[in-house]
Amino acid sequence: MLVVSALTVLAEDEEFDPNTVTPGVWGFVITFLIMVAVLLLILDMVRRIRRTNYRIEVREQLEAEARDAEIAEADGQVTDASGTLPPAEPGATDEGPDEGPDEASAR
Template identity: 60%
Template sequence: MLLVSAVAATDEEFDPNTVTPGIWGFVLTFLVMVVVVLLILDMTRRMRRVNMRAQVQAQLAAEAEAAARDAELAEADGQAIDAGTEAPPTDGSEPTDAAGEAPDDDEQRP
C-alpha cells in the first residue's frame, strides 16, 4: 500500500513549463513598479529643489560679499574726503576744496 501511494505521488509532479505566478503575481509586480516610478519622480523633484536652493544661497552670498566690498570702498572714500584730501573730479570740472568752492588761481600764480 505504501508503495502504491509513493508511485502515485511521483506521477503527479508539476510541469515547470506550465507553472506561472498567476494574476496575483502580475498585480503585485505591477504595484511594486508603480511605487518605484513614483519614488524616482519624487526623488528627482526633491533633488532639483535642493540644487535650486543651493544655487540661490550661493548667489545671495556673492551679492552680500559684493555689497560688503562696496560698503568698504564707500567708507574708505568717505574717510579720504573727511580727512581733507581732494579726490580728483571724474566729470572734468575743476577740483574743489572742503567747502565746495573752487580755489582761487590768482593767489597761487606768481
C-alpha cells in the same frame, strides 16, 4: 548543524511560484513614483542652494562696496556706486568749490 541540513533539504523540495515572489506591476509603479519624487526633491534642493549662493555673492559685493566707500570717505575721496571717482567740477579745488570774490574785495 542537523537543523540547518534539515531546512536545506526541506527548502529544496518546495517549488515556488515566481509570480508570488516578484513585486509585480504595482511594485514597479510605486518604485517609479518614489524615484520621480526623489528626483524632483533633488532638483528643488539644487535650485535653493544655487539661489542661496547667489544671495551670498551679492551680499559680499555690497559689503565690499560699502567698505570701499568708507575707506574712500576716510581718505577724503568721494566715489559713486561703481567705485570710480566722479569727474572734477570746473573751478573746484581740494579746499572746496570756488566761491568767487570775498566781501572785502566786492566793495
